[in-house]
Amino acid sequence: MKKSPIDRRNFIKKMAMLSAMTAAASMFPGIIFASEQEKGIPKDANLDWKKGPCRFCGVGCGILVGVENGKPIAVKGDPNSKVNKGLLCVKGYHQTMCIQSKDRLEHALVKKNGRYVKTPLNEALDIVANKMKETIAAHGKDSVAMYTSGQSTIPEGYIASKLMKGAIGTNNLDCNARLCMASAVTGFMTSFGADEPMGCYEDIDYADYFVTWGNNMAEMHPVLFSRMLEQKTKRGAKIIDFATRTTRSSTASDRSILFEPQTDLAVANAICYEIIKNGWVNKSFVEKHCTFSKGLTNMGYGLEDHYEFTDKPEQIDFEAYKEFLKDYSPEKVSKYSKVSVKDIKYLARIFGDPNKKVVSYWCMGMNQHTRGTWINNLVYNIHLLTGKISQPGNGPFSLTGQPSACGTAREVGTFTHKLPKGVVTNEENRRLAAKIWKVPYERIPSKPTYHATEMFRAVDRGDIKFIWTQATNPLVSLPKTGRYRPGMQKDSCFVVVSDVFPTPTSDVADVILPASWHIEKGGLYGNSERRTQYWEKMVEGPGETTADAWMFIEVAKRMGYGDLFPYSKENHVEEIYNEYIQFHEGNKHGMAPLEVLKKESGVIWPYVDGKSTQWRYNAKYDPACSNGEDFHFYGKPDGKAVIWQRPFEDAPEKPDEEYPFWLNTGRVIEHWHTGSMTRRIPVLHQAMPHAYAEFHPEDAKALGIRNGEKIKIVSRRGSCTLPASINERGLPTKGQVFVPFFDENMLINDVTLDAFCPISKEPDYKKCAVKVVKA
Amino acid sequence: MPIKSYLAHPVPGKKEELMEALIRLGQCEVIPAKNQDVLALVTDTPDELSEELLKEKIEALESLKLLSLVSGFNVSQN
Numbered sequence: 001m002k003k004s005p006i007d008r009r010n011f012i013k014k015m016a017m018l019s020a021m022t023a024a025a026s027m028f029p030g031i032i033f034a035s036e037q038e039k040g041i042p043k044d045a046n047l048d049w050k051k052g053p054c055r056f057c058g059v060g061c062g063i064l065v066g067v068e069n070g071k072p073i074a075v076k077g078d079p080n081s082k083v084n085k086g087l088l089c090v091k092g093y094h095q096t097m098c099i100q101s102k103d104r105l106e107h108a109l110v111k112k113n114g115r116y117v118k119t120p121l122n123e124a125l126d127i128v129a130n131k132m133k134e135t136i137a138a139h140g141k142d143s144v145a146m147y148t149s150g151q152s153t154i155p156e157g158y159i160a161s162k163l164m165k166g167a168i169g170t171n172n173l174d175c176n177a178r179l180c181m182a183s184a185v186t187g188f189m190t191s192f193g194a195d196e197p198m199g200c201y202e203d204i205d206y207a208d209y210f211v212t213w214g215n216n217m218a219e220m221h222p223v224l225f226s227r228m229l230e231q232k233t234k235r236g237a238k239i240i241d242f243a244t245r246t247t248r249s250s251t252a253s254d255r256s257i258l259f260e261p262q263t264d265l266a267v268a269n270a271i272c273y274e275i276i277k278n279g280w281v282n283k284s285f286v287e288k289h290c291t292f293s294k295g296l297t298n299m300g301y302g303l304e305d306h307y308e309f310t311d312k313p314e315q316i317d318f319e320a321y322k323e324f325l326k327d328y329s330p331e332k333v334s335k336y337s338k339v340s341v342k343d344i345k346y347l348a349r350i351f352g353d354p355n356k357k358v359v360s361y362w363c364m365g366m367n368q369h370t371r372g373t374w375i376n377n378l379v380y381n382i383h384l385l386t387g388k389i390s391q392p393g394n395g396p397f398s399l400t401g402q403p404s405a406c407g408t409a410r411e412v413g414t415f416t417h418k419l420p421k422g423v424v425t426n427e428e429n430r431r432l433a434a435k436i437w438k439v440p441y442e443r444i445p446s447k448p449t450y451h452a453t454e455m456f457r458a459v460d461r462g463d464i465k466f467i468w469t470q471a472t473n474p475l476v477s478l479p480k481t482g483r484y485r486p487g488m489q490k491d492s493c494f495v496v497v498s499d500v501f502p503t504p505t506s507d508v509a510d511v512i513l514p515a516s517w518h519i520e521k522g523g524l525y526g527n528s529e530r531r532t533q534y535w536e537k538m539v540e541g542p543g544e545t546t547a548d549a550w551m552f553i554e555v556a557k558r559m560g561y562g563d564l565f566p567y568s569k570e571n572h573v574e575e576i577y578n579e580y581i582q583f584h585e586g587n588k589h590g591m592a593p594l595e596v597l598k599k600e601s602g603v604i605w606p607y608v609d610g611k612s613t614q615w616r617y618n619a620k621y622d623p624a625c626s627n628g629e630d631f632h633f634y635g636k637p638d639g640k641a642v643i644w645q646r647p648f649e650d651a652p653e654k655p656d657e658e659y660p661f662w663l664n665t666g667r668v669i670e671h672w673h674t675g676s677m678t679r680r681i682p683v684l685h686q687a688m689p690h691a692y693a694e695f696h697p698e699d700a701k702a703l704g705i706r707n708g709e710k711i712k713i714v715s716r717r718g719s720c721t722l723p724a725s726i727n728e729r730g731l732p733t734k735g736q737v738f739v740p741f742f743d744e745n746m747l748i749n750d751v752t753l754d755a756f757c758p759i760s761k762e763p764d765y766k767k768c769a770v771k772v773v774k775a
Numbered sequence: 776m777p778i779k780s781y782l783a784h785p786v787p788g789k790k791e792e793l794m795e796a797l798i799r800l801g802q803c804e805v806i807p808a809k810n811q812d813v814l815a816l817v818t819d820t821p822d823e824l825s826e827e828l829l830k831e832k833i834e835a836l837e838s839l840k841l842l843s844l845v846s847g848f849n850v851s852q853n
């Protein structure tokens with residue numbers, strides 16, 4: 001139907017308004033236009049508002065989607081959501097605009113003689129199931145793999161795990177959360193014995209200081225940052241930005257402290273040195289609730305195939321720890337961290353002041369780090385030494401990137417070593433999974449296989465002969481894509497990709513499955529603060545688009561596992577969730593029943609006796625504390641948290657004469673990860689149409705580079721050509737180049753290094769050495 | 776039939792005043808930012824001349840510190 005001139009005019013006015021608001025968002029960190037979408041809604045519209053979580057980041061804002069005649073017309077922030085209280089960022093407001101994109105994957109496509117042929121979904125699923133069965137018969141269970149996402153829903157992650165580990169009997173399941181959250185998980189597990197933050201977003205309302213460690217919350221967690229700015233204005237709370245690059249978060253902070261890449265390890269130790277030296281240790285807390293340990297050092301960086309590492313923890317005492325810290329006096333650390341002695345002492349004083357409440361926030365800067373587990377441990381050390389943990393306004397808080405990195409990847413456990421409760425190496429955990437899944441206990445293998453990077457190395461080597469990816473785009477997001485793209489193109493591996501839009505990953509697929517977008521199916525997500533959010537299907541998807549969970553079930557049935565997947569198409573989300581929550585029963589991880597989630601705008605776990613536990617390990621708030629003390633770190637058998645002795649160790653590749661710059665990669669506010677959704681939202685695409693390489697102006701001058709000029713960034717692995725950006729959005733330190741990774745036409749991950757943290761196996765996208773030449 | 780969008784920055788403390796003045800001028804649609812001193816503004820006028828006149832009136836407002844153009848569209852009537 002042709003649009004009337006009035007409709008068209010209104011549409012253009014709305015676009016004009018969105019452009020203005022997007023421009024504002026790129027100028028003011030955390031800016032919020034609360035009523036923007038409602039203004040654009042026609043007065044006579046008869047909208048049915050349906051609640052759910054935002055499709056994008058791990059903040060997990062509640063949204064209300066206005067649906068008219070089966071179409072999503074508008075999105076607004078859910079005023080009942082405790083996360084965002086009605087606010088949304090630019091991505092959140094515009095999210096549903098991508099689903100009508102012209103190149104939406106609406107039907108299954110099967111590659112025949114080098115060309116994609118539109119194929120009925122049933123037939124495509126037959127092909128996938130047969131191929132999986134044949135591959136297993138010919139090469140064994142460990143020749144097939146699945147790579148899922150922190151954007152998959154909880155039921156999708158659960159069914160993927162049940163299919164791979166319970167039905168087929170292989171641990172060849174990993175997910176893209178390995179690339180963003182694995183170090184946070186190993187940090188939590190080693191320090192506390194239980195995953196996920198102890199506090200919640202309400203900490204923002206009580207903290208006197210927010211210390212942000214290597215993250216740019218103004219762009220990556222904008223709604224939380226706007227809540228922090230509100231507290232800054234209202235109560236005089238202070239934001240301290242500790243980073244390697246000056247960003248919008250830095251300019252909106254009270255103090256910006258810059259450090260040399262990788263030396264955050266040393267600075268964190270120097271803060272602890274100062275805390276001890278000045279007598280700021282909370283002695284009774286440490287004596288009652290902490291132990292001290294050290295692990296192996298010089299672990300390597302996982303650069304070689306088949307790399308393996310297992311830490312050997314050894315208990316030490318406070319005196320040994322104090323002795324170790326002698327190498328980390330502010331004076332010594334200042335020399336190589338480029339942080340002044342004054343600034344190190346300033347940071348230590350903030351944590352050391354018993355009258356000030358402090359929250360530490362971090363995300364990819366600490367996690368995507370070849371010593372990611374260590375730096376997570378070291379920040380916990382600071383909070384443990386001072387007892388600033390598990391109380392309103394006091395605590396370390398690891399933020400997630402993806403909307404369900406916690407809910408799906410970490411809680412359901414779509415990692416090779418994980419089960420919905422516990423790990424595959426633990427017999428009791430395997431027995432519980434076998435019981436709930438109704439499979440023989442022996443079928444679940446006890447040894448983890450491939451983490452993400454190693455999984456794609458195995459594809460390249462020809463060890464994995466079938467891989468199925470969902471809701472993820474590894475050929476843009478993996479490090480060193482220059483190796484993994486040709487690897488996935490090899491005939492030795494059959495590639496199945498389920499997604500909503502075509503991507504460079506679907507370009508190498510043998511079968512492409514048309515996935516539903518989140519509001520076209522029901523589901524559950526879990527955000528950074530342990531909040532589980534449910535939504536029901538809001539609109540019909542186009543063509544044969546189908547929920548990933550249902551496609552897994554269909555394939556499982558075709559492979560002969562139908563009895564293990566007895567779910568109905570209409571109610572599978574509900575049925576799967578009810579089965580899944582049996583894994584978490586009890587007061588340490590109890591999940592809210594679905595009836596509660598249907599009513600509420602998300603509920604934080606542990607959910608005990610009809611109540612959320614907002615601060616874990618604190619007896620005042622957490623009914624699972626049972627040691628009779630104020631605090632109980634019950635994740636560890638002795639009920640105590642661990643303060644870890646972890647040294648500073650260099651990055652595997654540092655700038656040298658031939659490659660004189662650090663390369664740092666990351667995100668921008670307008671785009672969600674690899675841009676496959678947000679680049680299809682006109683207003684976001686126009687606001688940030690392509691990637692760029694940020695330089696320090698003095699470096700640009702020395703290289704003779706002008707703003708906008710095409711340059712080539714070259715590493716030992718590959719190169720990428722982009723326009724230079726000088727004094728625009730961010731300002732890297734001298735000797736550093738920053739490039740966002742959202743642009744599939746400028747693949748910066750061809751340049752990055754696939755080194756990872758030996759404990760978490762999470763790659764470091766923030767540090768490698770490059771040179772810059774004119775294109 | 777131009778449609779233009781701007782960011783209107785008020786003189787400190789005059790955000791409300793600027794918003795009211797813009798609405799009074801007509802042909803203006805305004806959405807204020809909730810937590811920053813800036814307004815998103817869309818003007819909708821019948822021709823270039825009216826657009827120019829409206830812009831002059833906006834720029835003369837005492838509560839306005841700075842007006843910056845973001846986008847411009849010219850929409851035909853049919």
Ligand code: SF4
Nearest residue numbers: 054056057061089092
């Ligand atoms: S802050 Fe994150 S969750 Fe909230 S609206 Fe923006 S993208 Fe969505």
